[in-house]
Amino acid sequence: MKSFLLLVGLLLVFAMTMDCYAIDFERSKVNTTQEESIAVDSVDLPTMPSTTPSNVRGIDKPPAKVPAAEPVKKKDSSTPGLGKNATPPSLDLPSLEKRLRETKAIGVFTKITLKNQVDDLVDQFREYHRGQVKITLAELRQRYDMLLLKLLSLLQDSDPTLANTIVASREAIWGVLTDPSKLQPFKPTAGETI
């Protein structure tokens, strides 16, 4: 009888261990299958061409030439059910922020670092709108794209849904940043805990 109970105990311990491993395995499996589509999104985003020496020297090029908007347009036009006059997806920044805070795909230190970098970028946009800095919109676009790519690289494995939402909101967020009237309501959240 004792042996039987011990055997049952051992089996339970073993089952619990295997269950933990199975959860991890399933999660990694799901991530692997969805990784490809996210990776395609990331690859599609042409952030590198704007790193030309002329930009570094501060020669202001028209922001319209920044090629980052093109792939998104292509994607939209190829999506079934969306016509040429399809409106961009509505942007819910508070919800996006909440999801970023709550995601378990990123550690706390990483979240704080990202928040710092987002705040820095938003500050740069504010200064740009006030005309306080000699920075071009193309350079700001480059920084914005780089930050977004960093974020996507962190999210795409463990939270692909959120990564997709961010990709979809890319141009809408850019629209907010480049419009001083839209950017004004977003006050810096210094000292806020994550």
Next chain:
Amino acid sequence: MKKFIQSMILIVALTMLLAGVSRAADEVSITKDLTAVITLLGLPCGKVVSVVKKGDNDHIASCENGNRYRVFLNAKGRVVAEKQ
């Protein structure tokens, strides 16, 4: 009785092993977190291979390329990585 004691020892050993696995999982998450932080800050590291906790929000991260960084939260609420 001897069998019972042997089985108990086995169970205790297994429990300790599982506790070790669980702790290792925690360490993996902090190494991953610090790897991401150091990468985000643009510092050369590769992967963080070990972490020593110095205090609350204060860690020493050793990278696979041999670099060591103190990663901490400063008074302004910014995450800073200082090369050691």
